[in-house]
Amino acid sequence: MIKKNTLLRGALAALTVSMVAFNAPALADDPLKVGFVYVSPIGDAGWTYQHDLGRLEMLDNLGDKVTTTFVESVPEGADAERVIREMASSGHDLIFATSFGYMNFVERVAKQFPNVKFMHATGFKEGANFKNYNARFYEGRYLNGMIAGEMTKSDILGYVAAFPIPEVLQGINAFTLGALSVNPDVQVRVIWVNSWYDPGKEREAAQALVAQGADVITHHTDSTAVVQAAQDSGVYAMSYHSDMSKYGPDAQLSGTTHHWGPYYTKLIERELAKEGMTESIWGGFQEGFVELAPINPLVPQVMQDKVAEVTEKLRAGTFHPFTGPMVDQDGKEILKPGQVMTDDEMAKMNFYVKGVHSKLPR
Incomplete structure (x- = not known):
């Protein structure tokens, strides 16, 4: 054995x-x-x-x-x-x-x-x-976008992305909506690296975004390369998956972190009790799957308080980042005022919201 x-x-x-x-x-x-x-x-x-x-x-x-x-x-x-x-x-x-x-x-x-x-x-x-x-990674992304929208001076935010699948698009769009909620002049630029883990490509993409004027960058890739590139370039970053502040102590403003331990424990306890096959699950702040990385003290307290308020609404289930009115980058209506996007609609997401200034690969 x-x-x-x-x-x-x-x-x-x-x-x-x-x-x-x-x-x-x-x-x-x-x-x-x-x-x-x-x-x-x-x-x-x-x-x-x-x-x-x-x-x-x-x-x-x-x-x-x-x-x-x-x-x-x-x-x-x-x-x-x-x-x-x-x-x-x-x-x-x-x-x-x-x-x-x-x-x-x-x-x-x-x-x-x-x-x-x-x-x-x-x-x-x-x-x-x-x-x-x-x-529900997009919940943390919305909060990160709020912070990025507050802290940018250039009004250009950069996003290093892996593959154009719904999960990644949810993050890009939620980040953009969060930023626009506090700064209507923000634009988000995206570079795709077509890999979950390629530190070299991730770093090159981050540097390219900085060269385009982005002063806050984030990523949906696995390595710490983007946060390190931000640290080296003198710009801000939002980490993903983990708290990566040790790789960018001056750069990291916050991040979206994932927590699987309680879920793995609960599911395997169910298996040990022979309770049958578990159902599929999509968990966010309410279920403890997603949390916010510590917020850098550089972020004004007023913004930290706003983020804390929205975080509690996410945890209580009283706020959804994809709530209308919402249009795509071409101005087509996606959600009417007050309409909330369903899980099925999010699982098929194939567009950029208004505010993303990059072309979506097809």
Whole structure:
């Protein structure tokens, strides 16, 4: 049996060998075997780091009732399907696939292993033994936009983005709406790097945005490169996934942070109690999935108080960032006054709101 916190590294062949012990029949008192598939290195900040913190928190909470394995830096392609299948065929009871691009591979493997349960982060497909979990990242983005709109002097904000999928567009648009709520002169410029994790490209994109006049930049990518670039360039930044202030002590104004530990603990407690397959979930401030990174004292107290007020409304469920009137960047009406965008509409988002001064890739 693999010991708790086993780290699976190296070639996929080595992965297969390390899991052979799982082929033996499980005993009644065996711990639950849980696998995690990560798209980027764990590091000490970012998307994968936050998921791994959640895994470790769950282990601390549940002790010997559960064992985990994980594989980091798994590309969103054939290797992902192979890793997920290896986990499913070698004794894992539950597998977390933590990147959008794993979705079709999880769907395929889940059909082949009906007795294994699969949870996929940020996707939209599901099945009898295959569900989704996601966070309302856009809630934190709106708050970050408010701060950025207050602190900019150039009225140009920069956004380094990974892929033009609804999740990322939700963040860009919410950030823009938050900024416009305090500064109607703001414009947001976006550069796509077509990668979740590529520090070199992320840094180059950040520098390009600064060259275009952006004095506050943010990112929907996994590394700390954008915050570091802001620090080096003498501009402000909003971190994503993690509090990255140690990489930009002068630059970081705040950020959107993700918290998976309570969810992982609760879901696996349910599995241990044999309560059946959990449902898909999309959680935000109300559920503790999203929080705001500490706000830099450079931000005026009046703005900090405004952000705190909106945060409490998000936590109470009395405010939604996508509430009309809202138009896209071409002036087409998206939401009528007072109309709130539904989850289904947000899951299909394919436009920029007015205020984004970049062309959306098609």
